[in-house]
Each structure stands twice: as C-alpha cells, then as structure tokens.
Ligand SMILES: Cc1ncc(C[n+]2csc(CCOP(=O)(O)OP(=O)(O)O)c2C)c(N)n1
C-alpha cells in the first residue's frame with residue numbers, strides 16, 4: 007500500500023495503561039529515541055498516587071505524555087495527537103485530553119467485560135459509536151504479541167507483558183523513528199537473558215512492521231530535527247538534575263558532599279539518587295525527620311562539607327528554625343524545596359508555587375537568604391550549581407525552589423563540560439594569625455571559615471547574637487543592629503553577582519508578562535504564539551528571587567501593565583509591589599495542575615482588548 | 619584531587635599534645651548561679667581532657683539550649699551552641715562527615731528528652747560515636763522553672779503549682795531501650811566517679827550516654843539529695859562496678875540479689891547470705907542493664923550509679939566509611955563522566 011507522508015512541526019503523544027503495563031518505560035524510550043535523532047522533547051509522567059492500585063481500575067491508570075518537535079519544545083503539550091490506551095480505564099481517563107480527530111490506538115483485549123466494568127463503562131465504547139470524533143484503531147495487541155512469539159520459550163505471562171514494546175514499535179513507524187536506540191537499551195537491560203532480549207527485539211520490530219504494512223495506518227508523520235548544539239544529551243528529570251547538580255557543585259568547590267534528608271513526595275528521588283552515589287564518596291543521612299535532615303547538614307557544613315537538605319513544603323515548615331540558625335551561624339547550606347500543593351499535606355504529588363512566601367519570609371527574626379528557582383527539569387542542574395555557588399561564596403543558606411512538575415518531567419539536558427562551569431571558592435582559613443570567626447571578606451562580607459581540625463583556630467559559634475568580628479556572645483543593642491544590617495547587606499550585595507533580567511520582545515511598552523520558576527515553559531509557549539499572531543507583548547522570567555536582578559525595577563517601570571502568572575494566589579505579585587511599589591495583574595491558579603500556555607494567551611488577549 | 623577537608627583531617631598536630639586542665643578553659647566568665655551542678659561537670663570534663671591525648675583542634679562540643687547548653691562557650695575547643703533539642707542531630711551530621719573528631723554533647727533533661735527526644739533515640743540506635751552528657755536537674759531551668767520529662771510526679775514547679783501529673787522518663791532505660799551502647803549515670807557531687815564516667819565515654823567507640831544528676835539550686839534544689847548527700851547516699855544509692863558484686867549501705871552490709879528477674883535487697887551481715895550470693899555486675903550483659911536501670915524509680919531500691927552497659931558494636935559512621943571505601947575502591951569507580959553520561963545519552967554531532 008502506498009503510504010502518505012505528512013510533515014509536522016511537533017506532536018503530542020500519550021501512552022496510557024494499567025500501572026503494570028510498562029507505560030512509563032515506553033514513554034521514556036520514545037523520548038530518548040526522539041532526543042537522539044535531534045528532536046527537542048518535553049515529557050510528563052502521570053501515575054497513580056496509590057502504590058499498587060488494583061488492576062484495570064480508573065485510579066490505577068498510568069500515563070506518560072511526550073511532546074516532541076523540530077523547534078524548542080517547552081512543555082509536555084496540552085491536547086494529545088496520538089493516544090495509546092491499553093485498557094478501558096486508560097481510555098476513559100485520558101480521553102478528555104485527546105484532540106478531536108486525533109488517532110487513538112487501543113488494545114481491544116483490554117476491553118473485555120471485566121475491564122469495562124472496572125472502567126465503569128455501561129457499553130463498550132469501541133462499539134457504541136461514542137468515539138466517532140476520533141480515529142479509533144482497535145487492535146488486539148495481546149493477540150498480536152502472542153502470535154509473534156508463539157514459538158518462543160518464554161512464559162505466556164511474559165509474552166503478554168511485551169505489548170507495550172509492540173505499541174512502541176508502532177509509534178516508531180508512525181513518527182518515523184529508528185529502532186536502534188531502543189534496541190541498544192534492550193541489549194543493556196537484558197543482555198544476559200538471551201530469550202527475553204530476542205523476544206523484546208522481535209516484538210519491537212513486529213510493531214513497526216505491523217504499522218508499516220497494515221492498511222490501517224495510511225499516513226506516516228515526519229518531524230525534522232531541531233538544530234540542537236553539538237554535544238552529549240540525555241533526558242533528565244528535575245530531581246535527577248538536582249542530585250547530579252549537588253555532586254558537581256561540590257566537585258567544583260573541591261569539597262565533599264553531604265545530604266541530610268527525610269523522604270517526602272515529590273522530593274524523595276533526590277535522596278534516592280544521592281544515596282546511590284557512594285562511589286563518588288558522597289555521604290548522606292536519611293534522618294529521623296526533616297529537622298534532623300537540615301540539622302545534620304548544618305553539622306556537616308560546620309565540618310567543612312558542601313551540605314544540602316532536600317524536601318517539599320511540609321518538610322520546609324519543619325526546617326525553618328534550623329535555617330535561621332544557619333543564617334546566624336553564617337554557614338553555607340543548600341536547601342532544595344520541591345514545591346507541592348499545600349497547606350498541610352495538601353496535594354502531595356501535584357505542583358504549586360506556593361512556598362515563595364515561606365522561602366522569603368518564613369523565619370523568625372531578620373533572616374534574609376538568597377532564593378533561586380529553576381525553570382525546567384534540566385535547568386534544575388544549573389540552578390543547583392548556582393545555589394551552591396552563592397551558598398559557599400557568601401557563607402549563607404540558599405533556598406532552591408523547584409516543583410513537582412519539574413521534578414518528574416523531563417527534557418533534554420545538554421551535558422556540560424565541567425571545565426566550563428564556574429569554580430566555587432570556599433573561604434577556608436587555616437592561619438591563626440589575626441583570625442576571628444566573624445571577620446569578613448570585605449567584598450562579599452562572607453565570614454572566614456575555620457573548620458574543626460584546624461590547629462589554633464578553636465572558637466565557639468552559636469545561635470545567640472554574636473559580637474561583630476570576635477563572635478563573642480553579646481546583647482549589646484548597637485551590635486545587634488549592626489549584625490542584622492551586615493547579614494542583610496551581605497545578601498543584598500549578591501545583586502552584583504547575578505545575571506541581569508532579560509526581556510524578550512520590546513524593551514518597553516504596554517504589557518509585560520513576568521514569570522518565575524517552573525512556569526517558564528507554558529509562558530514561553532504562550533508568548534511565542536502571541537508574538538507570531540502579531541501581539542505586542544514582552545516577557546521576562548525570573549530565576550533569582552532574592553535578591554532580584556539589578557535591572558528588574560527599570561524593566562518593570564518600562565511597561566504600563568505587568569501580568570504575573572503564578573501557581574499561587576499572588577506571592578511574586580505581592581513581593582514586587584512591596585519591593586518597588588509597582589502594581590501588577592495576577593493570573594493565579596492553584597488546581598494542582600501546571601500552568602497552560604492557552605491560559606496565559608487568553609489572559610493576554612483579554613488584556614490587550616482593553617487598552618490602557 | 620584532595621579537598622581542603624581531607625587535608626585538614628589528616629593534618630598532624632604541630633608540637634606535642636601536652637595539656638593541663640587550664641588549657642581547656644575558654645577565656646570567658648562562667649555564668650551559672652553559684653552552687654549550680656554545672657560547675658562540677660565542667661571541672662571534671664576539663665580535668666580529664668588532657669589525659670585523652672586528643673589535640674584540642676580535634677575536639678568539638680555541641681549543645682542545644684538551656685542552662686546546661688551554655689557549656690561549649692566555656693571549653694577552649696571547637697564548639698556550637700545550637701538550637702533547643704537539636705544538638706545530637708547536628709553532631710550526628712558532623713560525626714558522619716568527620717569521624718576523626720571527638721564529639722561531645724552538653725544537653726539538659728528537657729533539651730535531650732523532650733524537644734530533642736526523637737534525635738536522641740535515633741542516635742542511640744544508630745550508634746553514632748557521640749559522648750552525650752545530660753545534665754539532669756529535673757526541671758527547665760533556663761526558662762525559669764517549669765517541669766521537665768524527668769520531673770517527678772507531684773513536683774511543684776512554675777507550670778505545675780498543684781503538682782506534676784506526668785510520669786517521668788527514666789533516662790537510662792530510655793537510652794538502653796533505644797539501643798545506646800554505653801549508658802551511665804553519675805552526679806555532680808562525686809568528681810572522681812564523674813571523671814571516670816567521662817573517660818569511659820571518651821574511650822567507648824560508640825554512642826555514650828552519661829546522665830548526670832546536676833543540682834539546680836534555684837528551681838529544683840536538693841532534688842537528688844537522697845542519692846548524693848553524704849548522710850543518705852550510702853543507704854540510697856549503689857555504685858555499679860564491672861565484675862564486682864552489688865554491695866551498698868553505710869556499713870557495706872547490704873547487697874542486691876536476683877530473684878528470677880527481680881532484684882531484691884539482702885543483708886550480708888546476718889549470716890544468711892554472703893557476698894557470693896550477690897549479683898555481680900557485667901557491663902556487657904544487656905539484660906542485666908535493663909534490670910538495673912529499672913531499679914531507678916523503685917523507692918525500695920538504691921539508685922544505681924556508674925556504668926549500666928558498655929557494649930562495643932560497629933558505629934554508624936564506620937559503616938558509612940566502609941560502604942564508601944568499598945564502592946569507591948571498585949575499578950573504574952568515581953568517574954564523573956559516568957554520572958553525567960549514561961546508557962540513555964546520545965550525541966548530536
Ligand atoms: C524551640 C524552642 N522552644 C522553647 C525554647 C525555650 N527553652 C529554652 S531552654 C528550655 C528548657 C531547658 O531545659 P533543660 O533542657 O532541662 O535545660 P536546663 O536549663 O534545665 O539546663 C526551653 C523550654 C527554646 N529556646 N526554643
């Protein structure tokens with residue numbers, strides 16, 4: 007059969023099935039293959055919060071969404087062009103996300119009476135015409151893999167488990183992707199089990215061939231590759247990027263790494279990764295609670311380690327007192343807060359940006375500290391390095407804000423050349439001549455750092471207010487004022503050491519969108535769309551939230567109106583107003599969902615209708 | 619590339635390690651009330667320090683908040699006066715990072731057993747090699763006299779004007795139950811024994827918990843008199859000594875005998891029992907340690923002092939070191955390229 011070829015700029019696909027169907031795996035393999043042929047990729051896993059949800063149920067559906075394309079891909083995409091659904095429940099749950107007219111491949115074996123009942127379908131949707139808005143392709147994938155592997159030695163149960171690989175093979179044909187990247191992965195994974203390796207490879211190829219020869223698929227989609235810079239890449243989640251970032255930041259500082267942490271969704275993977283890094287001589291403690299997590303990190307930092315603690319909202323609440331201690335001890339510490347929906351236990355697996363106030367103000371006393379935020383999964387690496395650089399250079403705790411969306415989503419990360427990353431220079435002193443614990447570097451105001459083991463530099467520090475320079479305990483009124491001022495000045499001065507904010511579009515005008523952190527992708531998509539529609543709007547995105555970039559005030563004053571989209575009820579907007587006396591318009595969303603580009607577009611269009 | 623921390627860790631002390639107790643006195647005034655039990659504890663710690671032969675720069679005192687937690691300021695070594703209850707958590711991180719340091723914790727009954735209780739029990743079970751000195755004065759002194767987790771039922775304090783209702787913790791039992799490898803008790807008025815206990819803690823390679831009855835002259839004066847004053851202590855306390863029978867009394871005429879698992883007091887003066895019938899203390903017998911610790915609040919029994927238990931088992935920080943040595947020693951281990959580029963990576967040319 008003559009197949010047609012259609013060229014696309016980008017596409018959004020979603021693999022959906024039962025928790026045990028291996029959807030996360032094929033999603034990951036598809037995105038790695040897409041990256042390897044030079045597409046940009048952005049992914050988001052959507053898995054059930056129950057650990058082992060009963061098979062076939064609506065709440066047991068696990069899905070993996072991938073947007074890939076020729077241009078810069080900033081988000082996992084909104085509406086789906088291709089849904090692969092392995093059973094009735096996964097179709098039902100995911101149908102609302104599918105574009106009208108889109109292709110839906112379903113495994114018809116997953117639509118038997120039991121599956122339909124569990125999915126709470128009265129009638130079989132494959133038979134009652136309810137899906138007439140879509141191009142539904144029902145295939146008995148279970149039967150197809152059984153046929154393909156009928157002479158194989160592996161167990162029937164395992165044969166059925168290869169359906170995901172068959173589906174993957176089909177999608178590779180549909181979007182014209184090579185098989186070799188996945189074959190190589192299978193070899194690495196099953197190299198020692200010849201039967202299993204051969205079966206998986208056969209099924210992958212069979213899926214591809216099926217789509218190629220079958221009459222059902224009339225069109226193959228092609229996507230040109232993007233002009234990615236040469237180099238090594240990998241798809242990486244935000245949590246993985248933080249973990250690697252901590253190791254590399256410590257390496258750049260030539261310091262050993264310590265992580266003190268307590269498990270909490272969606273930050274736990276950072277602890278998982280770090281705990282496996284013993285070959286890099288990384289030390290960690292899975293502490294008894296978050297307080298011990300941060301306190302053990304402070305202890306390690308006191309001992310001269312590059313110390314970090316990782317957590318999410320409820321854990322950050324518990325760490326607050328100890329972070330204040332790190333502020334007055336003036337010890338470096340990286341605190342990673344993977345934000346989730348709050349208050350309290352809130353929405354443990356869902357993203358939000360509602361910890362900005364706590365990061366900024368959530369300590370008793372005058373206790374300013376630097377705050378940075380990551381804009382994408384791979385940017386979590388860069389911002390971890392940045393947090394570490396500021397912490398060590400300025401002898402201060404630093405909060406890095408990511409969120410549940412960045413933590414679990416992926417995008418291609420250009421693996422850096424370590425020599426190109428900034429060196430980090432701790433202020434260690436070893437000479438007793440003229441030493442005092444609160445003597446400072448005149449430039450950075452960072453205090454001198456003498457660690458235990460250094461002869462002749464024995465001294466005491468603590469949470470009581472210290473006399474300037476000597477560090478002796480004192481309640482002298484003027485000294486307290488002075489120390490509060492110094493600690494504040496030290497953080498303010500960082501403004502001279504961070505990049506200026508950048509405005510895309512006109513540098514002044516009517517409307518500026520101001521974003522921060524993990525909403526970058528959605529706002530950027532919206533901005534690009536608005537610009538291509540000829541709309542006059544500019545865009546600035548913040549990664550440094552305390553201090554703000556030096557030119558931010560000037561930028562804000564160059565626009566008549568400012569729109570601040572954020573996944574909270576107006577944290578950045580409030581801080582901007584209190585800092586610069588500049589009012590802005592909020593686009594606020596707290597639904598446990600990431601920001602969508604169309605939401606920003608709609609809001610901008612609405613604002614542009616009413617010219618000020 | 620060796621790190622600065624590595625270099626400092628392995629640095630040799632310049633000159634001889636030859637101190638007097640005075641060398642450990644920080645050049646500031648001690649600010650406890652006259653007669654406070656803290657003075658004796660401080661003096662005994664300073665007295666034993668020279669004998670440990672540890673260079674001053676390798677010694678760190680960490681404390682929480684409370685009268686007792688002022689301690690690090692008075693020791694001319696490294697020190698951190700931290701947060702209420704968190705000294706052990708901070709020290710655990712430091713010890714794991716820097717196992718070669720000699721780590722001491724000064725804490726109070728409130729600091730250690732109330733707000734810091736969670737860190738305490740977990741450090742006990744992990745067996746981090748920390749030397750914890752808990753100043754037990756049966757009250758929150760720094761905050762001016764509220765009851766603490768070791769206050770006795772009925773005790774009148776500022777926050778229990780009508781008497782404490784809570785049952786107290788027995789610190790030794792709590793430590794044993796949590797897995798502490800060395801558990802001991804002493805009191806401020808017995809300098810010799812305190813020195814001995816602190817030395818034992820220093821020598822013990824594992825978590826050491828030394829509870830010290832420390833009189834607070836202001837908020838709980840005389841709370842431990844029965845066990846600490848000359849006139850009554852012989853009859854009301856007993857010193858546990860490894861390998862020796864449990865004898866006490868003004869005339870050393872009473873002993874402890876086990877009746878099943880129940881310790882009972884017998885006379886060794888009336889001919890019915892002799893020293894040979896008495897319980898002989900064994901620091902390595904953890905069942906015995908529980909039995910002896912349980913005598914604590916039994917009004918019929920003398921209050922045990924000394925080392926309840928001293929059992930060596932591998933420390934947490936050593937296990938961390940072992941794991942790191944094993945995995946970083948494998949051929950090809952520790953290459954950062956392998957952390958950065960994995961089997962899923964690809965190259966764009
Ligand atoms: C988080 C916190 N809560 C409460 C306090 C107040 N506080 C300081 S010391 C203390 C109790 C001290 O009792 P203890 O540990 O027995 O020490 P002592 O003063 O008796 O030596 C309390 C409640 C504090 N400093 N920090």
Ligand code: SF4
Nearest residue numbers: 651654685759834835
């Ligand atoms: S109040 Fe009590 S514990 Fe505090 S210093 Fe005075 S005597 Fe010592």
Ligand SMILES: [Mg+2]
Nearest residue numbers: 726727757758
């Ligand atoms: Mg007390």
